Amino acid sequence: MIHSDISEARLEVAKKLGADMIFKPSRNEDPKQAGLELRTALGEEADLCVECSGAKGTVDASIHACRPGGKVMMVGFGDMAMYAHIGMAAVREIDILGAFANVNNYPECINLVASGKVDVKSAISHRLPLEQVKDGMELIRRGESTKVVIDCS
Known part of the structure; x- marks a missing residue:
């Protein structure tokens, strides 16, 4: 598993929590190039990209980082209306999955x-x-x- 982030602090936490590899991408605004950076860091195309930030362009970069027939799971949401190359996902037969409240996963x-x-x-x-x-x-x-806990007691 590779954890990609622009924050050094979050990368360190990911490393501590067991990420096999951490990667700090450039701030390339071209999602196709960002996807290529991820594939290069991984050494191959990804089977699954779990996008947790919801930042602009990250779903699109994930589509470009995945192998044909792979999956992109959207967990993070910035704006509910997102821009992504859905046509590219269709051409490469990449499944786009959504996960928000992780229904039925709590137990x-x-x-x-x-x-x-x-x-x-x-x-x-x-x-x-x-x-x-x-x-x-x-x-x-x-x-x-990384995560902020608010004590309500």
Whole structure:
């Protein structure tokens, strides 16, 4: 598994959590070139790209990084209306999958965390009291965090 991110901090967390490879792409605005960068870093075309940021152009870059017949799963959402080369996905027979609330996955997720197979605590970069929720949102907006937990007690 390769984790691609523009944030050094998030790349380090991914490495700590077991990513086989981490990759910091250039800020290439051409999705076709961005997809080529990902394929080059991986050494081959991807079977599955899980796009978690929702940033402009990332779904399109994922389409270009996938092998023909591969899959792109959209997990992150910026704007609900996204621009992507759906025609390119169709020509390359790439399935576009959506995942938002992970319906019916909660019991499995809870078991994985409870058993210690998945370490979620390492992904938390900040813990803030409820009064600092705006500060937490600002950390996220500036890309200076991985996961921010707001303590509501």
